[in-house]
Amino acid sequence: MRPGLWCWLACPPCYEAWTSYGGPLSLKYRRNGKWGESPLTAYGFAVLVTIAALLVQLLIYPYVRATPFILFFGAVMLSGWMGGWGPGLLSTGLSALIADYVFLPPRNSLSVSPPDILAVALFVGISTLITRLNVRERAARAEAEAQRERVLALFMNAPAIIAIHRGPEHVIEFSNLFHARLLGHRELLGRSVRQAQPELGGQGIYELLDRVYQTGEPYIGKEVPAQVGDPANPRTGYFDFVFQPQLGPNGKPDGVMLFGFEVTEQVLARRNLENAERRLTAITHNATLGLVMMDARQHCVFMNPAAEKITGFTLDEMQGKPLHDFIHHTRPDGTHYPMSECPIDRALPTRAQEQGEDVFIRKDGSFYPVAFTASPIVEDGKATGTVIELRDTTWDKHQQAEREQLLAKLQEAVRLRDEFLSVASHELNTPLTPLKLRLQSLARLLATEPSTPLTTRITQEVELMRQQVKRLADLVSDLLDVSRIRTGRMKLRLEEVDLSKVTHDIAARFHPEATRAGCTLYLHTQEPVIGLWDRLRLEQVLTNLLSNAIKYGAGKPIHIRVEDDGNQARLEVRDEGIGIKPEAMGRIFNRFERAVSERHYGGLGLGLYVTRQIIDALSGTVRAESTPGQGATFTVELPRQPRKQDETLAG
Structure with missing residues (x-):
């Protein structure tokens, strides 16, 4: 040619x-x-x-x-x-x-x-x-x-890169369609490689062409990166290629032929796979769980460092050997553990995940508890192996034993506390009763004396002492109720009770206290509202709710409503006081919980807890609704007959 x-x-x-x-x-x-x-x-x-x-x-x-x-x-x-x-x-x-x-x-x-x-x-x-x-x-x-x-x-039309360069300047004499498309159909023929592909500068391609042209020795490149595509927006591709010298009539090179393939997808896929393998290796080697893989014959093919630490065996010692024979072949009593009973070995033939707890044997012969999960590997519908996760639960067992001991000690401490509260409450009630009687007698005596500055002063002091003694008695009563609820000793004595009459009596009892606090009691009742309830416990519920209303709604009116609602009765106590913050609504019925600062309002936070326990025992419900700054409403709903007779309160 x-x-x-x-x-x-x-x-x-x-x-x-x-x-x-x-x-x-x-x-x-x-x-x-x-x-x-x-x-x-x-x-x-x-x-x-x-x-x-x-x-x-x-x-x-x-x-x-x-x-x-x-x-x-x-x-x-x-x-x-x-x-x-x-x-x-x-x-x-x-x-x-x-x-x-x-x-x-x-x-x-x-x-x-x-x-x-x-x-x-x-x-x-x-x-x-x-x-x-x-x-x-x-x-x-x-x-x-x-x-x-x-x-x-x-x-x-060859699906490969083919081009021919002539002379020491490597002028492009031939470029096939694949090569032209790869370079974005730019102008190639009659131009040197340096002119047609300036983006190759600094990548060593020009120097390779020069060397092949000068030495006559071909060059084979593997996965060489190069800039290709649109010159204005080139991309990096990877190529396998050959620079083959073309000999002239004098036997010396007068050109270089390029023949190659783009392998960008293969290179990126392999790198992604290598990165995934590195990440997987890092995960398995740094995992705290022991990971073991068995093949279809139930022979070990992989163990991570955590598994080697747990079992005491190394991968070199276990590879290609039946895992069952080494770590799970005997029971703690020395009897043989057949493979048919082993849930780990059962996962592969059943193709179902097995998990549980068992006892394994270490390399040194010691036994240890293990929590495991065995998952079959299924490829193309065929079971090819098993992946096992192992976790030595020795420390967990130790922690569990310690927790059980602490729980037992805590339960004992709670029992002793409840007993102490019960005894302390009884002991506190003992001096309070005669003290209340003495104060009542002193008040009656002062009422018979002529009114003088001294008797007036003493009468006021006696009234203050009576209030403080009552407050102390209420606190002792709450503590005693909590103790009874905790120990299951508080019993309900059910009888037919008129809720309206009980509400009238309690409202009359609180009238002087409400007057001192600047509160007006508005009572709305239906006559009668009768059910099978415990009268004393209903009085306690009303006392707690009215006490709270007077305490947190001082100077504002209080509305008490009793309604007959078919098969149940409804009691509602609403004040117009400071209200309850939304974040406190979910805990006001818990023990020792308070929705306000104890610096400004007294109490132990037991009244609403005791109220809820009583209402629950009567098969009823109690709920609170409030808008801060506009007061709170407590609603009690009671079925006319509890689900169980002679109900016992238990906290």
């Missing part, structure tokens, strides 16, 4: 012109968008060149009388070369007739002498041979063109 032909092949318009016209000279016509030889054109050409040979022969005949066929050989040669057998034989026949008629004696006559017959026969024979040689050469040329077209098509 002549130098520069790759340029023709690499340029589709040039190549089409070359092949379409059969080289520098060809007789072709275009039909249905395709080029082909026209018989009429070929035969016409044969006639024309024969006539041309005649005219020239006439001009030079005076000088070539001895060789009248010389120019007609040329006409036959051109006709056979351009048209094949038909035009060649046509030119041969015409030339023989014309030569005989015009140049052979007698001239202007088709008759010939025996010597001229021999001359005509030689002409025809030599012309036929020339035509045959032309036809063979023409067929060989057509085959060569077809081969060249096939090679070009193969190179142009």
Whole structure:
């Protein structure tokens, strides 16, 4: 192939012109968008060149009388070369007739002498041979063109990167479609690699091309990164390629051929897989759980460091061996543990996750408790192995034992506390009762004395002492109730009770206290509202609710409402005081919980707790609703008959 032909092949318009016209000279016509030889054109050409040979022969005949066929050989040669057998034989026949008629004696006559017959026969024979040689050469040329077209098509459409660079500047002489697409269809042919691909600067590609061109040694690159794509927005790709030197006529390199493949997806996928494997390795090696993997034969294939620490065996010692025989083959009593009873080994054949607790044996022969999870590995519908998570629960057992001991001690302490509260409450009640009686007697005595500044002063002091003693008695009563609830000793004594009458009595009892606090009691009741309840406990509930209303709603009215609501009774106590904050609503019924500061309001935070326990025992409900700054409403709903008779309160 002549130098520069790759340029023709690499340029589709040039190549089409070359092949379409059969080289520098060809007789072709275009039909249905395709080029082909026209018989009429070929035969016409044969006639024309024969006539041309005649005219020239006439001009030079005076000088070539001895060789009248010389120019007609040329006409036959051109006709056979351009048209094949038909035009060649046509030119041969015409030339023989014309030569005989015009140049052979007698001239202007088709008759010939025996010597001229021999001359005509030689002409025809030599012309036929020339035509045959032309036809063979023409067929060989057509085959060569077809081969060249096939090679070009193969190179142009190959799913690989193919390019040819010429000269020391590495001018791009050929670039196939894959290579052109890879480079964003930029202008390549006739430009050096440095001009066409400036983004390769600093990546060592130019230097590799120079070395291959200078040394004649090919270079093989594996997963080499390079900037490709649109020059304005290139991307990094990875490529496997070969720089193959192309030898010139002198045996020295005059170009370099590039042949390669893009492997970006494979490189990125492998790197992602490697990163995932590294992360998985880091996770398994840093995991606190022991991880063990068994194959389909129940043989160990992997153990992480945590599993080695738990079992005492290393992966080298266990790999390829049955896990069951080493860590789970005997019970603590020394009896054999069959594999059929082992839940870990059962996970694989059943394809179901198994988990639980068991006792394993360490390498040193000691036993230890283990919590485990065995998960089968199923690939393409086939069980291929088991993943086991192990956790040594020795410390958990120890912690559990300590917690149980602490719980027992705590329960004992609570029992002792409840007993102390019960005893203390009884003991505190003992002096309080005579003290209340003495104060009542003293008040009655002072009432009989004449009114003097001293008696007035003493009467006021006595009243203050009575209030403080009552407050102390209420606190002692709450403590005693809490103790009874905790120990289950508080019993309900159920009887028919009129809730309206109980409410009237308690309201009358609180009237003096409400008056001192500046509160007006508004009572709204229906007569009667009767149910099977404990009267004393209902009085206690009303006392607690009214005490709270007076304490937190001082100076504001208090509304008490009792309604008959079919199968149940409803009691409502509403004040217009400070209200309850939303964050405190969920805990006001708990023991020792307060919704306000104890600095400004007294009490132990037991009244509402005791109230809820009583209402629960009566199968009722109690709830609170409040808007801060606008007061609070406590609503009690009681069925007329509790679900259980003689209910016991228990906290």
